[in-house]
Amino acid sequence: MLQTNAYSLGQARSTGLRVTIPGGAMEQHELHLTVNGASCTVACEPDAPLLDVLRHGLGLSGPRFGCGLGLCGACFVLIDGQARSCCDFPAWAAEGRQVTTVEGLMDGETLSAVQRAFVDEQAAQCGYCTSGMVVRAVGLLRASSCPSEQEVREALDGNLCRCGAHRRIVGAVMKAASDTAGQASA
């Protein structure tokens, strides 16, 4: 398969590194996190939100900054399997817990069922909200393997999409649920 990307800014840096977010004169402390299955140590200010550590410390671009108040869902990650925003979640509170970003949902180069379904359904316009949507959908399907359409809409209610790709996104989550169920029964 030929490369189809119009262009890309490059690959996300992998985790598993020892990272310091330099903060000038600001007080730093060390955190031990498990992100996408890899353990890492980061130094950051005591009140740094998890989103800052993931994006700036670990170089993960999947969780996106949208509002800073946990109101839009663009920064959703899984924390011990539960989807939630991380722009308003202190990094220290993630210690000892499993943090999974959209990057961690892939199996090597293989897309997860939800990611595959988003591609199949062309469930995006600008795609800035997409990683949060994918993460939220994975969280939903782990808790409820065959949700109704109304349950999908309710689950995604904290994730905003400004482009209006809602129908496709709901369709992608429903498709992922049925694809997964089909695989499980096969």
Next chain:
Amino acid sequence: MTTTSRSLSVPPDSPAPPPALPPTLAANPVLARWLDFSEPGVVTVFSGKVEYGQGVWTALAQVAAEELDVDLRRVRVAPVSTATSPDEGTTSGSRSIEESGSSLRQACAQARAVFLAAAAQRLGVPAAALGVTDGEITTGAGGSGLSYWSLAGLPGPAGPGLLDREAGDPQPVKAPARWSVAGRSAARLDIPDKVTGRPRFLHDLVLPGMRYGRVIRPPAAAASLAGLGDPPLPGGVVTVRDGSFLGVVAETDRAAGVAARAVAGAARWDVTPSLPDERDLKGFLLSAPAQVVTVDEQHGTGAAGPVTRTLEAEFTRPFLAHASMAPSCAVASWDGAGVTVWSHSQGPFALRNAIAGGLDLDARQVTVNHVEGAGAYGHNGADDVALDAVLLARAVPGHPVRVLWAREDEMAWAPFGPAMLARLSAGLDTHGRIATWRQDVWSNGFIGRPGSGGEPRLLALAHLAGGQPMSPAPDGPPTGAMGSTRNAVPGYDIPDRLIVRHRLLTMPIRTSSLRSLGAFLNVFAIESFMDELAAAARAGPLEFRLAHLSDPRARRVIEQAAQMSGWDGQVGQGDGTGFGLGYAQYKGGAGYCAAVARVEAGTDVRVSDIWLAVDVGRVINPDGVINQVEGGAVQSASWALRERVRFDRTRITSVNWDTYPILRFTEVPQVHAAIVAAPGERETGAGEVAQGPVAGAIGNAVAGAVGVRVRDLPLTREQIARAIEQS
């Protein structure tokens, strides 16, 4: 989703070549400006139109693959750069496929002919005997051993490559009937990156040595910096102060945030109340000084008789925010020669010129590279944040500086879509036909992009020492296609009409282009009024519209939308639900769209379904068109039902999603969109066709459901209650 490559033994043809080169190709005639074959097996396409989630790159790639006879997967679209891309103006107005698509198609047809001529010379056969299969030149006997890539390095008349030449006379292009890549749904090129979180947005760009900047905006729309204390700052922070422009640069984003808060706390501002009364937008619009121009005037009689009955009504919309999912972002880097900017602007060339003009630089000293941002729906904060980055980066030469606006700054300082008032009056004759129509539109201007009216129009310029306040936004040529009067000329057969624009000459709240410009309110007003006129004429909304529409394409989309919805033609269903119809031809000359909405009125108004039929002429990527129409419908529903910029007398107060709510997953309607095929018609773009018709359809469905006409947007519970009280 299929891509095929195939052999053509005859050159492509259409009944007649276009009479002249497409305008943006004529303005950028060197073929190498559009196409590059230097990487083996890859076709790199340069367009002047930017991608911001609307899928234009995919459609342009389809156009190139089709005309060049290469596999779609070989086509790569280069991001726009003022250094390397053809200048095709701003990516706005749903013109990308029409403008860039036409130019690219012609450039590809010319390139194909150039390659075939070069191959013919080397092979000693006539060019007409050659074909192309996935970029390989073929003869009747099969492969020739030559390809676009092997020929591209031959010297051209104006440079080292074969395509270093100006476009010649217009070449025939492939007839749509022979398309096999264009005209079929293709998967978007950018979506795989977006489902995996790979860095793709400007917000993900990290450059070596990059620093992080923040701008501390004034606490009010009209404020000047009176003093600055000496705040404690993290190490290595550089403070930039120029007049009332205040910013910081730090080594990390976090340190920049901490420093910005400290500086904000130490700044003292003189604040002047300058904003209108949000509770009386009508009063503001009608009392402000205005430039009055006639947009359209016809005095015929047509089939209509003398007027026996006149109706009047006023419709309003509030200020609307772009409210993109990502706050605006930019990176800038100065070196000895000038400044390089990475921006998600919709107009990289205009931004380059505005930065140069605003800072007294030569335009050649400024390079703007486009990188995708989140979805853009008009002139948002992208250009302003680019100047912020340029100003902060000037303090740390050699270091790129990235500036990301806070959500609160995005919602308060990006330009808004203006508040508007449309006053309509129409006369019916004895047969219930519309004989006369007058429409007056009050609004601030929509054309406030960088460079409009010869002014750079970048936010920070007004804050710099000696900076002048931005002048009120222009509104474009006084036509029914532009500015606040876009779609103010009803698309119905009305013999006597007068359409007048009142452009405000004060701009207390900064306004500029927001998706569909004035069409959103004008079509809401016209379509609401059409239902009121139909009721007065004792006709159904559907038959009344069709009786005033002779354009068969208009009739087709209306009939198709009505059929899709299964609507019986009654607006009120008598059970708290209502149906409504809305129709417009965008800009009066572009795509056709009809929408039917179904509304359930309980404790709140809920739009359950919207059915849309669109005719946008020839279509390159059908699924791309449907995606744009669906998205336009949802966004229009959100504007119509929820959205309203809030402010007090000094500042914008709707600064995050809790104070500027948009429709959520449990609130968005089911959208059912279909394309009415018109392959023989000019392509017209799909991004804005739905905005007006959806608002009209929802307004009419609400009137059917609650039994009262609500003329002031948004159609919230409070506004409906007020309309019931006043009825």
